[in-house]
Amino acid sequence: MASSNHLKLLGGWFSPFALRVKIALSIKSLVYEDIEEDTLNSKSQLLLQSNPVHKKIPVLLHGDKPICESRIIVEYIDEVWNSGPSILPSDAYDRAMARFWAAYIDDKLCVAMRHALREEDEQARKAYLEEIEDSLATMEGELQKRCREGKGYFGGEEIGLVDITFGSLLCWVSVLETMNGRKMIVEEKHPCLVKWAERFEFDPNVKGLIPETEKLIEFAKALLMMLKAAAAAK
Amino acid sequence: MASSNHLKLLGGWFSPFALRVKIALSIKSLVYEDIEEDTLNSKSQLLLQSNPVHKKIPVLLHGDKPICESRIIVEYIDEVWNSGPSILPSDAYDRAMARFWAAYIDDKLCVAMRHALREEDEQARKAYLEEIEDSLATMEGELQKRCREGKGYFGGEEIGLVDITFGSLLCWVSVLETMNGRKMIVEEKHPCLVKWAERFEFDPNVKGLIPETEKLIEFAKALLMMLKAAAAAK
Numbered sequence: 001m002a003s004s005n006h007l008k009l010l011g012g013w014f015s016p017f018a019l020r021v022k023i024a025l026s027i028k029s030l031v032y033e034d035i036e037e038d039t040l041n042s043k044s045q046l047l048l049q050s051n052p053v054h055k056k057i058p059v060l061l062h063g064d065k066p067i068c069e070s071r072i073i074v075e076y077i078d079e080v081w082n083s084g085p086s087i088l089p090s091d092a093y094d095r096a097m098a099r100f101w102a103a104y105i106d107d108k109l110c111v112a113m114r115h116a117l118r119e120e121d122e123q124a125r126k127a128y129l130e131e132i133e134d135s136l137a138t139m140e141g142e143l144q145k146r147c148r149e150g151k152g153y154f155g156g157e158e159i160g161l162v163d164i165t166f167g168s169l170l171c172w173v174s175v176l177e178t179m180n181g182r183k184m185i186v187e188e189k190h191p192c193l194v195k196w197a198e199r200f201e202f203d204p205n206v207k208g209l210i211p212e213t214e215k216l217i218e219f220a221k222a223l224l225m226m227l228k229a230a231a232a233a234k
Numbered sequence: 235m236a237s238s239n240h241l242k243l244l245g246g247w248f249s250p251f252a253l254r255v256k257i258a259l260s261i262k263s264l265v266y267e268d269i270e271e272d273t274l275n276s277k278s279q280l281l282l283q284s285n286p287v288h289k290k291i292p293v294l295l296h297g298d299k300p301i302c303e304s305r306i307i308v309e310y311i312d313e314v315w316n317s318g319p320s321i322l323p324s325d326a327y328d329r330a331m332a333r334f335w336a337a338y339i340d341d342k343l344c345v346a347m348r349h350a351l352r353e354e355d356e357q358a359r360k361a362y363l364e365e366i367e368d369s370l371a372t373m374e375g376e377l378q379k380r381c382r383e384g385k386g387y388f389g390g391e392e393i394g395l396v397d398i399t400f401g402s403l404l405c406w407v408s409v410l411e412t413m414n415g416r417k418m419i420v421e422e423k424h425p426c427l428v429k430w431a432e433r434f435e436f437d438p439n440v441k442g443l444i445p446e447t448e449k450l451i452e453f454a455k456a457l458l459m460m461l462k463a464a465a466a467a468k
Contacts, residue, residue: 053338053372062327065327067327067330067334068334069333069334069337072330072333072334072337073330075330075333076326076327076329076330079326079329080326092310092313092314093296093299093301093310095310095313096301096306096307096309096310099303099306099309100301100302100303100306103303103306104287138287
């Protein structure tokens, strides 16, 4: 039986969703057991028991209690521990806006990225890449408002929910850029995003946690081959 | 210029998402201006200004501040006003679980319902109806845990986030049942859900807010014809 405060993260080095949880744990200076799930080949009994509905990483185990879904885990960490800066704003309206943009990133950007990665038809893939660029333009517009107020993060002076949700995807944007020979976050169009992305990657709570693009590309290729084989076997 | 506490809801009588906001406002005994958007024909300037990203109802205007996305609005109402019972649990873990199930309802049940409504191919529609039934079985299992603790709602003794999120869809489940001649929430399979649905519909904060199934069916038919015409014009 685990102590009621012991923290275990069921994650994967490649997962932007597990990365969100790692950053939140780092912001709160929390020590945790980092359990690498081999989701490509087989899911552990612990994962299947802890997230029987979605059977997906990440899961945070707080003692015996499993918490699932990355943004819900980040909010939980913020609400339970005050051993570091707040991740969500203290004002209710600002908090609603942070939740709005975090949901936008998952519902629009993230969905388009998943399609762009898996789509084999070039024309269809191009349309998804354009959707990604539309979302990036929207986020640049939002960030420019913060920049005008002299703030470097969506969350203000420090990394917040929107920075974590969006920043965790940057390494996968690089993967798509490399695989498609198309730069998507560029200085001329996204002056604020470019600076923000650099600031984010070198933030003490993020540095060292982001996987290398080359390794992610290898992983992506293996994943795509597996999906193709699974589709062919149907 | 609106007073900073004036509440306006940009909604639609047919919308389960606007219904969620109405129930939350009722729980907190809040008075609001109920603005009916004609989303089938044209969207008001106020809606387009207030929700430029998604251009969708519902939007709650609190003074001049717009809040979008139904679950985010419900959380906002709960955080700002204590003029009625809490909608989210006070314990952080219970809160994370409520958010988990509310997200599940939108990501699984709601998505399958939207597909089932729009799908013309009978085989494909049948598959979506089966997905809906899977989600209903999952929710029945979850509710049975509450029933065993002697509680009538997902939220415990009173209506909470999960009840609002799920309950707002019940009238649209009836629409799908009637349009497809297939009962989906049934006593033998869902003894707890059947009782919960009755309790929900007659709750003082819900009664009178749920649209009639017959009117919704007419609306659904008009919507489907419009979507078909729009697709044909492409």
